Amino acid sequence: MGRAGFSMDPEFVAAVARVAHGEKINVARFCHEHGLSRDTFYKYLARFRAEGADGFTRRSTAPHHHPTAVGASVAEAVLRARKELAEAGLDNGPISIRWRLQDTGTRPVPSRASIHRILRTHGQIVPQPRKRPKTRRRFTYADPNGCWQIDGMEHYLADGTKVCIIQILDDHSRLDVGTHAATGETTADTWAALQQAFAGYGLPVKILSDNGLAFTGKHRGRMVELERHLAGLGITSIAATPHHPQTCGKNERGHQTLQKWLAARPPADTLTDLQELLEQYRQIYNNRRHQSLGGDTPQQRYDTRAKAAPATGPRRLSGMSTRPVSATGVIAFSGCSIVLGRGWARRTATVYWQGDRVTVMIDDTVARQLTLDRSVRYQRLTNQKLSEKS
Template identity: 45%
Template sequence: MGPEVAAAVAAKHRGDCVNVAAFCAQQGLSRKSFYKYLARFAASGVSGFYPDSRRPHACPTAVSSVVEDLIVLARKRLEDQGWDAGANSIVYWLLDHPAEWPVTMHGVPSRSTINRVLKRRGLLVLVPRRAPSRHRRRFEAAHPNTRWQMDGFEYTLASGAIVVVLHLVDDCSRMDLACHAARSENSQDVWAAFAGAVQRYGLPAQLLTDNGTAFSGRRRGWTSTLETNANVLGVHHFTSSVGHPQTCGKVERAHQTCLKWLRKRPPAQDLAQLQDLLDRYREHYNHRRRHQHLDGLTPAQRYELGPKDQPGPATTAPVYVTRRIVAKNGSIGIEGVLVGVSKKVASQEVLVIHRGRHLAIFIGNNLIREITLTVAKGGYQRIAKASPKS
């Protein structure tokens, strides 16, 4: 509507003498339309000149207030527990809590619907969209145990002391293989964390770490304990480029999730209490927290799907990890066979990693012997290949 028509309608409503027929003929407007606007102006004033909203009075498919409240509740519970609370996480939470839904409700809202609800409630955190990188190359292991990633992050105890959590994840399934509380990032605790993961999940084909001294000394002209032991076990150990943490991006991202969860709980008093917290975190993360990247599966579900990779040459022999006490005569029993170790380490506990007839024996993080079993009369091990270590 032009200003001429608006002014004529207002004048007519005011009581001025307006030749409606002549004015409409001049403006190319029907008298019916003129009187329609006159009636609208009398009822609504100037706003009557604007067209009415075409929005329907009712929308049967609109999200009800009950559903909106459930979406907000899901987000609050995820945040209170220290987990990610985005739209995908809310979808998985609603799927895992069917008892929260009314009986008459079917299915769960879509990701876009959840984002609209959060925006209406003022709960949507807007993040600037980053420009895609043309030089970014994503890589991912095809099978569980093909590649493990290992790194550590710092944690502050209630006393103010700073300790380290050694974190180990599976590249393919995102399985949290180990969260080991340690006084520092040292070679002994690094090996203990790796050996504990091997005891639970077997040996990987590859191990990826950064260039920390507890992980690798290759670039400094020496060999770390982890590198030595991995080589003995047939695990290919390699490191990221210097100053390029993106290579270990999966374990770096896992640090963020773990730290966010820990911050929602009171600080641990000591390493034992921290380890208890980390064990609780791993149980929920591996068995209850679904991942968008894994098509809604938990890490444990994806890990069990397999097929699991193995180190060294292709073989179907499983890997076993056991602990033994060395007898006074310097031997231990493995698969009904006495294996000679050394009388010097009598009464000490050793960690044995064996696959088929091949054994690697450790005390702490030191390799004591590498042996291939050959059974002789009397059941005592005669060493076919042995590598005593100091």
């Protein structure tokens, strides 16, 4: 007889009742024939003598003491903190809720596990038992200003006008060093955002971006204006691998936090209004505890260590790439059209460049040397060059 059937087996009930009333039976044989232990038989016999037929009712196996249970007032404080954080557009997971309870003087402060249990019990979160734990390792620069990440995200004003928010984060500390409202992800707006960040926090050693044309031309074999500005300050420009947004993951995650905060507020009417909101956000974000920083705020982490700085003097960007020569003897390079002459038509040119100084080779022959004139796009041959080629 199975354990779950003890109180329901008629022969067991009858045997216990007969023994309780003084009848003599062979208990050992009965238990052997019915697959029971004598301890079980005598346990129910004692219950029957004390409670009568109620002694056969199955008892709850739940513990009498719940060491992890929290009081109703603590549960109420947890739910209230979650609601307030959500309404403010801030992260409202168990860690953030615990920090808020600490900051507001709630006592006792429940553990993260207890907060998670309260949220689950009250239907605030849905358990995800099959969700894989996060085991990826994050790379972080060792010092503040060792590298900044820059990226733009779309946003909409109250009237539906699409604008751009350019966000700049310090890789080491996650500090928001500049968040700029702009009409679009343009070179002028990007440079303006960076100049404001430089004024407040100094120059970084490197700036990491995705492959937006306002940021870099690295993977297109050219140098954009922003890269020339940065090189002039001694700052190294680095770009993520195409189609690999994880490289700029800290900035991508920062966009999510900012979008959530903005969504909790009425949309701005103008770029000026939006910029005021962004300044409010930066003050909150930079001085609020961060989970990936072990509970430090970005400002605390940024202020803890000495700042890295670029090497003295401007950098001269250089590189090499190949370009097809058109039927009219022209190659496209760094936003310019460089004339070589029809004698080189339909060949493949190798371009060696450092800053704006360029040498174009075809096989082992120098087809042209020049310094790019950025005031024009079409880099014509000089009269001397034309006469040499003819």
